[in-house]
Amino acid sequence: MNLNATIKKFIHENNFQKLSERIVIIRYDGISIYSNAQDDFESATICALVSGLWQAAKQLNTLIDNDNDFFEHRLSFDTTANGLYILPIKIFKEEYFVCSLYKDISNPAKLKRDLRQLKEKLELHLEGVVVEQKIDRSGYLFKNITDEEIDKIFEYGV
């Protein structure tokens, strides 16, 4: 199974990519799994910041409540028309996030509801497709890499 391709297909088939200016799905450590942004670097930056933001909020919350299920939380930073909205999503028992950055939206409540639907539908969808397509990839990706190969990918440098 290819997680990125499966998620992208699901989102585009259901037109979720059009919900807001930026829709990203992020692994807990800030790696982008899906983004509707054209610019890869922008996606990477959004993912790093969202991951940090969520983890900081989670840490803050543990000061007053240690027993919470964080998959039930949501995080908003918004005005009446602009902002961001983050929802945790469980994929293969791991923590991911769905994040929307939006601007000039007339009904943010509807957008948030649609994003919660995206989360729920995607979780359900992935439960169905994962097992039969799982591929076992054991061992290391590269057996050896020479210094010359590393020099070559860094040749933009000093």
Place this chain on the structure above:
Amino acid sequence: MSFVNYHTKEINCKIVYYGPGLGGKTTNIQYIYQKTAAKLKGEMVTLNTKNERTLFFDFIPLDFKNIRGFRVKFHVYTVPGQVFYEPSRTMILRGVDGVVFVADSQVERMEANLESFNELQTKLSEMSYKEGDVPIVMQWNKRDLPNIVSTQDLEEKLNKIDVPSFEACAINGQGVFETLKTISKLVLLNIKGGLE
């Protein structure tokens, strides 16, 4: 934990610059940012205090050329070095694929170096990593300053695990790319998920 997308042939890895406060972590990645061609890097994100100390993290996304058909993307972070930002360091280490430990070579900073390195090892262990699971490269920074510890002493006190180490003066770029190249190679060699 690296992410390999076999469909688009992309590798994503997370490298974290760790070390005591004012040791030169941010200076390292600022140099990398300055010397990297615009099309291969995103904007550098810095979450600083008013007096330019790292508050949460610095971040640069780098998008390298292909290596054996895979496009390699490195997500380079620094942690805040000041002691009281310990929870932030834990957060940033989550999912790390490789660590550059930036030690300050000045005699008076040895204790801070040791404290920071011990903290790093404890954190990795708490995250269930065994020794050797996460590649580490040591950088002995600020070699241009007077009153510095010999590299032999630094090796003996900080590099008991015998990982690659480099002398550096990050402010003028000495040793910066050598360190990054080495951690990059170790991280790539450590990626699980052989091709079928």
